[in-house]
Amino acid sequence: MNSTYLWYTTRASGIVSLILLTLTMVLGLTTTSRARSRNWPGFAQQEIHRRISILAVVFLAIHVLTSILDIYVHIGWFAIVVPFTSPYSRFWVGLGTIALDLTVAVFVSSLLRAHLKPGTWRGIHWLAYASWPVALAHTFGMGTDSREHWVIALGALCVLSVGLALVWRLRASAKRRAPLSIETSHEDPLTRRVTTATVRGDRDDA
Amino acid sequence: MTHSASPAPPRGDVHQLLGHPSDLRGHLEAHGPLNVALYRNSSWEQSLVTSIEASGLAGRGGGAFPTSIKLALARRAGSGGTVVVNAMESEPASDKDKLLLTRAPHLVLDGAQYLAVLCGADRIAVCIPIGRDAVAAAVGHAMAERAAHRYARVREEIVRPPDRFVAGEESALANWFDSGLSLPVFRPDKGTPLRIARRPALVHNTETLAHVALIARHGPGPFRGRGMTEEPGTCLVTISGAVAHPGVVEVDRGTPLSDIARLSQPVEPVQALLVGGYGGMWVGPEHFDTPYASITLRTIGAAAGVGVIVVLGESSCGLAESARIARYLADQSSGQCGPCVYGLPAIADELALLARGQGNGDSVARLHRRLREVNGRGACRHPDGAVSLARSALAVFATDIAAHGRGEPCSHWRKLTTLRFPRPIGS
Amino acid sequence: MSALRITVDPVACAAYGYCAEILPEAISLDEWGYPIINDRPLPAELIALAKRAARDCPKRAITLRERRSG
Numbered sequence: 029m030n031s032t033y034l035w036y037t038t039r040a041s042g043i044v045s046l047i048l049l050t051l052t053m054v055l056g057l058t059t060t061s062r063a064r065s066r067n068w069p070g071f072a073q074q075e076i077h078r079r080i081s082i083l084a085v086v087f088l089a090i091h092v093l094t095s096i097l098d099i100y101v102h103i104g105w106f107a108i109v110v111p112f113t114s115p116y117s118r119f120w121v122g123l124g125t126i127a128l129d130l131t132v133a134v135f136v137s138s139l140l141r142a143h144l145k146p147g148t149w150r151g152i153h154w155l156a157y158a159s160w161p162v163a164l165a166h167t168f169g170m171g172t173d174s175r176e177h178w179v180i181a182l183g184a185l186c187v188l189s190v191g192l193a194l195v196w197r198l199r200a201s202a203k204r205r206a207p208l209s210i211e212t213s214h215e216d217p218l219t220r221r222v223t224t225a226t227v228r229g230d231r232d233d234a
Numbered sequence: 235m236t237h238s239a240s241p242a243p244p245r246g247d248v249h250q251l252l253g254h255p256s257d258l259r260g261h262l263e264a265h266g267p268l269n270v271a272l273y274r275n276s277s278w279e280q281s282l283v284t285s286i287e288a289s290g291l292a293g294r295g296g297g298a299f300p301t302s303i304k305l306a307l308a309r310r311a312g313s314g315g316t317v318v319v320n321a322m323e324s325e326p327a328s329d330k331d332k333l334l335l336t337r338a339p340h341l342v343l344d345g346a347q348y349l350a351v352l353c354g355a356d357r358i359a360v361c362i363p364i365g366r367d368a369v370a371a372a373v374g375h376a377m378a379e380r381a382a383h384r385y386a387r388v389r390e391e392i393v394r395p396p397d398r399f400v401a402g403e404e405s406a407l408a409n410w411f412d413s414g415l416s417l418p419v420f421r422p423d424k425g426t427p428l429r430i431a432r433r434p435a436l437v438h439n440t441e442t443l444a445h446v447a448l449i450a451r452h453g454p455g456p457f458r459g460r461g462m463t464e465e466p467g468t469c470l471v472t473i474s475g476a477v478a479h480p481g482v483v484e485v486d487r488g489t490p491l492s493d494i495a496r497l498s499q500p501v502e503p504v505q506a507l508l509v510g511g512y513g514g515m516w517v518g519p520e521h522f523d524t525p526y527a528s529i530t531l532r533t534i535g536a537a538a539g540v541g542v543i544v545v546l547g548e549s550s551c552g553l554a555e556s557a558r559i560a561r562y563l564a565d566q567s568s569g570q571c572g573p574c575v576y577g578l579p580a581i582a583d584e585l586a587l588l589a590r591g592q593g594n595g596d597s598v599a600r601l602h603r604r605l606r607e608v609n610g611r612g613a614c615r616h617p618d619g620a621v622s623l624a625r626s627a628l629a630v631f632a633t634d635i636a637a638h639g640r641g642e643p644c645s646h647w648r649k650l651t652t653l654r655f656p657r658p659i660g661s
Numbered sequence: 662m663s664a665l666r667i668t669v670d671p672v673a674c675a676a677y678g679y680c681a682e683i684l685p686e687a688i689s690l691d692e693w694g695y696p697i698i699n700d701r702p703l704p705a706e707l708i709a710l711a712k713r714a715a716r717d718c719p720k721r722a723i724t725l726r727e728r729r730s731g
Binding site for chain 2: 670
Binding site: 069070071072074142146 | 677678679682683716717719720721
């Protein structure tokens with residue numbers, strides 16, 4: 029196959045998968061129950077999150093495949109699984125490998141979710157928090173298109189959206205936990221006597 | 235703790251819990267030896283199982299579940315487990331378990347011994363909440379007596395769970411043993427036995443075990459000789475409120491409510507009776523002569539619950555007292571289930587507004603809707619108790635609600651409560 | 662007739678509300694976002710949705726059990 033077409037495909041699919049991964053992150057981060065209004069279709073949002081993640085993985089696969097098939101630079105099968113073993117651009121490809129490994133782990137664990145303990149699935153899913161920034165660094169570190177204005181703008185947009193979603197999520201979690209897990213003091217409206225009670229709260233959405 | 239008069243010592247063939255000697259020697263003189271077979275003796279075991287079945291004993295901790303069925307389930311679940319003596323008595327208006335443990339600890343412990351041998355349990359754990367040190371001391375003293383005479387067959391010990399309302403719930407107690415947290419566990423299938431450290435656990439109320447001990451010693455006859463045919467035996471009832479002599483009395487099962495209340499001598503005309511505890515139900519004058527038993531109370535929509543009767547005198551405001559109880563129950567939620575955590579405070583707030591005459595036209599309808607929605611949607615029966623209390627208050631004090639709503643709250647809603655609430659609780 | 666009964670574990674439930682979204686015919690939400698299960702027998706065409714609701718609850722709070730008729 030023509031190396032130039034492979035190369036274009038690698039770059040394009042890489043950027044597309046970054047956008048899709050960003051979208052996936054944002055949709056995943058904004059999934060909490062209490063901070064949403066009751067009429068928000070939370071389940072539909074979760075479904076879209078899942079389907080976009082599948083799309084992201086498809087484009088990621090194209091990106092990885094074409095990068096290996098391209099003989100102009102040598103990367104090799106081994107390097108896409110073990111980080112920092114690529115002859116070409118060892119460090120930045122290595123980051124890509126890390127992001128790939130983490131993304132695959134998150135994806136596969138979600139396919140097997142019904143067979144895993146909830147804690148296990150949740151722990152592995154948290155790796156997504158690591159894989160996205162690594163993917164971002166890989167994109168800009170590889171350098172091929174990262175000096176184009178539109179690519180920089182795109183990157184900034186991705187960072188901004190994930191950043192905002194993260195802030196929203198942290199505030200929603202705090203709001204959710206606050207009333208349930210502190211000692212509350214209550215004055216009897218009838219006798220004005222004060223009683224204190226601790227209501228235990230453990231609902232954790234993060 | 236209120237004091238109760240000591241009844242005359244019972245005759246040998248009459249079933250009675252109160253009035254027995256509390257020391258080991260007196261206990262043995264009155265009842266004879268423990269008589270538990272040294273090795274697993276199936277004919278002895280079978281005759282004891284038959285006795286319990288024939289007696290018709292049902293749990294006295296609020297559930298009124300037939301003891302023989304619970305025992306059969308536990309025996310099927312295997313040996314090596316624990317018999318849990320539920321002496322938590324988290325119901326603030328109840329004193330019977332405390333009394334029984336200080337006046338007749340050996341009866342209770344013997345009952346646990348019999349059941350432990352029948353189940354092949356290797357430990358008996360008496361659960362006394364933190365803070366009730368007098369009771370713990372009395373039980374500790376009795377256990378020391380038994381140890382000195384090598385009397386007990388199965389190892390006995392005292393444990394101290396936290397003093398919270400739901401901590402006495404069966405599954406919360408079992409959960410506490412395993413996790414240290416007194417949180418009720420969702421059990422959709424009550425047929426599966428409770429487990430502690432993966433071994434079966436048989437949890438029984440203090441009073442139930444005392445009955446077992448007497449039935450084991452004297453046969454089912456004396457027990458059946460008291461009470462009703464459908465619900466035999468005696469039960470302990472704590473009477474409080476507008477009475478001259480609050481305390482614990484022992485009555486035949488099926489005694490009319492009014493007769494029981496009269497034993498403590500109400501000091502003024504009685505407006506309503508709270509039956510079954512703070513999670514029980516208000517009963518109005520038209521039902522005062524209902525016999526105190528599960529089957530009869532069910533016909534007026536109530537449950538026997540724990541042996542508690544609170545007498546509400548004329549000079550108190552039923553709505554205000556109900557609002558206080560609802561607030562207490564809301565605060566005692568274990569915080570695990572949404573309908574309880576959010577629903578109970580909402581119900582308590584609404585009742586408080588009604589008591590102060592600040593409810594609006596929709597308040598009662600809204601309250602009814604919330605009660606319908608909250609009922610049965612927790613992991614344990616705690617919210618159901620609050621619902622039962624609130625619903626009965628709306629029914630029995632309906633005229634008060636109307637009067638308060640018209641801006642004529644009775645002068646009594648500000649009166650200091652006649653009910654008992656624990657000190658403000660920490661964590 | 663063996664029908665399915667939907668059971669919610671109230672301790673696990675965290676009011677995500679997905680179940681009510683998937684199966685509004687049988688599950689509605691109270692004013693605090695917690696599910697109220699309609700106890701009518703589930704028609705056959707809704708069983709697949711009920712299984713979906715059970716599978717996709719983030720807290721695995723929903724289980725389906727055989728309803729014993731009678």
